[in-house]
Amino acid sequence: MHTPIAVSIRKWxxxxxxxxPLGSLEEWSRVASFAVGExxxxxxxxxxxxxxxxxxxxxxxxxxxxxxxxxxxxxRPGDLFGYDAPNLHTFSxxxxxxxxxxxxxxxxxxxxxxxxxxxxxxxxxxxxxxSVHRVQTRMLIxxxxxxxxxxxxxxxxxxxxxxxxxxHAVTLPMSRYDIADYLAMAVETVSRALTNLRRMDxxxxxxxxxxxxxxxxxxxxxxxxxxxxxxxxxxMAVGGYSSDPxxxxxxLAAPSATALYxx
Amino acid sequence: MHTPIAVSIRKWxxxxxxxxPLGSLEEWSRVASFAVGExxxxxxxxxxxxxxxxxxxxxxxxxxxxxxxxxxxxxRPGDLFGYDAPNLHTFSxxxxxxxxxxxxxxxxxxxxxxxxxxxxxxxxxxxxxxSVHRVQTRMLIxxxxxxxxxxxxxxxxxxxxxxxxxxHAVTLPMSRYDIADYLAMAVETVSRALTNLRRMDxxxxxxxxxxxxxxxxxxxxxxxxxxxxxxxxxxMAVGGYSSDPxxxxxxLAAPSATALYxx
DNA sequence: CGCCCTCTTGAGGGCCATCAATTCTGGTGG
DNA sequence: CCACCAGAATTGATGGCCCTCAAGAGGGCG
Numbered sequence: 009m010h011t012p013i014a015v016s017i018r019k020w021x022x023x024x025x026x027x028x029p030l031g032s033l034e035e036w037s038r039v040a041s042f043a044v045g046e047x048x049x050x051x052x053x054x055x056x057x058x059x060x061x062x063x064x065x066x067x068x069x070x071x072x073x074x075x076x077x078x079x080x081x082x083x084r085p086g087d088l089f090g091y092d093a094p095n096l097h098t099f100s101x102x103x104x105x106x107x108x109x110x111x112x113x114x115x116x117x118x119x120x121x122x123x124x125x126x127x128x129x130x131x132x133x134x135x136x137x138x139s140v141h142r143v144q145t146r147m148l149i150x151x152x153x154x155x156x157x158x159x160x161x162x163x164x165x166x167x168x169x170x171x172x173x174x175x176h177a178v179t180l181p182m183s184r185y186d187i188a189d190y191l192a193m194a195v196e197t198v199s200r201a202l203t204n205l206r207r208m209d210x211x212x213x214x215x216x217x218x219x220x221x222x223x224x225x226x227x228x229x230x231x232x233x234x235x236x237x238x239x240x241x242x243x244m245a246v247g248g249y250s251s252d253p254x255x256x257x258x259x260l261a262a263p264s265a266t267a268l269y270x271x
Numbered sequence: 272m273h274t275p276i277a278v279s280i281r282k283w284x285x286x287x288x289x290x291x292p293l294g295s296l297e298e299w300s301r302v303a304s305f306a307v308g309e310x311x312x313x314x315x316x317x318x319x320x321x322x323x324x325x326x327x328x329x330x331x332x333x334x335x336x337x338x339x340x341x342x343x344x345x346x347r348p349g350d351l352f353g354y355d356a357p358n359l360h361t362f363s364x365x366x367x368x369x370x371x372x373x374x375x376x377x378x379x380x381x382x383x384x385x386x387x388x389x390x391x392x393x394x395x396x397x398x399x400x401x402s403v404h405r406v407q408t409r410m411l412i413x414x415x416x417x418x419x420x421x422x423x424x425x426x427x428x429x430x431x432x433x434x435x436x437x438x439h440a441v442t443l444p445m446s447r448y449d450i451a452d453y454l455a456m457a458v459e460t461v462s463r464a465l466t467n468l469r470r471m472d473x474x475x476x477x478x479x480x481x482x483x484x485x486x487x488x489x490x491x492x493x494x495x496x497x498x499x500x501x502x503x504x505x506x507m508a509v510g511g512y513s514s515d516p517x518x519x520x521x522x523l524a525a526p527s528a529t530a531l532y533x534x
Numbered sequence: 535c536g537c538c539c540t541c542t543t544g545a546g547g548g549c550c551a552t553c554a555a556t557t558c559t560g561g562t563g564g
Numbered sequence: 565c566c567a568c569c570a571g572a573a574t575t576g577a578t579g580g581c582c583c584t585c586a587a588g589a590g591g592g593c594g
Binding site for chain 2: 539540541542543
């Protein structure tokens with residue numbers, strides 16, 4: 009049976025928080041602090057380092073020629089970034105909290121260490137896989153959700169990723185504009201959705217950027233119930249597929265490694 | 272200066288085509304073929320293998336409870352997949368072309384080999400990074416583009432990833448429904464967009480699923496010109512940031528590796 | 535032929551982006 | 565301390581894009 013999308017989103021983002029040091033790679037690390045809005049690197053610059061965020065928060069975003077912006081990911085302490093392209097950065101990364109601390113590692117050295125120290129390679133691989141999952145999961149929200157659903161998903165994600173408090177209050181490090189660009193909607197619509205949730209007593213705005221979730225179950229219900237409504241007119245998978253997919257592989261022998269890989 | 276998004280999308284997806292074997296990991300590989308629509312693995316199943324696609328094409332997708340679908344990525348020969356979650360698969364992967372050939376590697380064995388053979392780890396890391404970039408880049412399209420822009424981006428991407436022919440004709444391995452779920456729009460809208468492009472003599476439908484691009488420049492112009500229109504009312508970055516971001520790091524010494532990483 | 539699926543085309547309505555105006559907030563200087 | 569201002573945030577009104585519903589055309593297969 010298919011598990012609900014919205015649930016699995018939160019399950020994963022609330023998952024293990026990998027912040028252990030990267031072995032001997034730390035010897036080549038350099039740390040710097042950034043002010044609000046300051047760029048760690050920019051679109052078009054050469055890819056020379058890997059970065060990791062230690063404290064604060066940052067946004068990874070793309071710009072169109074005339075300044076329109078799309079935020080691809082919010083980065084929190086522990087997240088690894090900077091590998092968004094092979095040669096030149098496709099995206100820009102900017103700090104959104106004051107005093108955001110970033111550590112960087114020279115790319116070549118990082119690759120060497122990753123090649124010589126399996127635990128480091130292992131951890132980098134896991135961080136990369138986690139990044140893939142985070143982005144893929146969020147793509148589901150961008151595509152099919154309504155404005156209210158987007159904001160609910162966002163609040164739940166932030167509650168799991170940024171909240172250290174026990175009273176279900178989240179201090180959002182980003183502006184409404186950031187939220188809008190993250191969810192690919194207009195600022196006004198973000199504001200309206202928050203107002204609606206507030207009038208329904210689902211959330212309470214302690215301050216402008218501090219949200220207390222009064223009724224978490226209601227937030228989840230907004231997402232779940234909306235997915236219920238989406239009846240697919242789409243023809244489902246062809247055929248029965250009653251056969252165990254795992255069995256298929258066992259019947260075949262291992263191929264010669266070289267002959268298989270042609271363009 | 273910011274480079275146009277649409278351009279960088281194609282630059283990367285048309286990039287290097289890594290299909291070399293994964294070292295001694297190939298000794299544990301098993302190959303199987305799949306029919307159209309058949310599942311390689313399904314949402315909710317335990318993550319026991321890494322997979323790689325050798326021939327054909329596949330779709331990686333998520334389902335809501337009632338069958339609504341979102342395609343997260345199309346997979347082509349050389350692509351590595353199966354690492355969409357740590358324990359249970361969040362997504363399903365299904366073949367979309369007949370005779371799609373998939374090779375799988377036991378997960379534990381794959382991790383061991385990756386830990387002991389740096390070249391394999393290196394290649395896996397690159398495939399994972401590439402996957403991140405592909406998904407992030409596509410997120411830009413999902414968020415801000417109109418229906419016509421989405422379809423144009425899609426056609427250009429497919430032309431670069433699936434076309435082996437020199438006459439600018441692409442045989443799409445997927446149905447209109449797949450395209451719709453990939454771009455997060457209705458099937459009817461996909462069809463309408465294609466009709467518009469055909470009437471503008473930008474494309475020509477050799478067959479229903481075979482598109483010849485008559486005027487590639489026009490396709491690119493649809494995307495670029497639309498980004499031109501998007502004037503941002505958003506307040507741009509705070510402050511000047513004239514300082515070289517690289518210089519910031521040099522001023523600070525390397526921290527003690529252990530003290531830095533707290534939750 | 536008849537069935538099913540895919541694809542296309544048309545008509546109508548709802549959601550959200552856009553434009554516009556007001557209020558709120560934080561920072562600065564008098 | 566308070567006035568002042570720029571940016572952030574909210575609220576209202578309107579129009580356009582696209583989703584939805586509906587129907588028909590084209591294609592493969594038993």
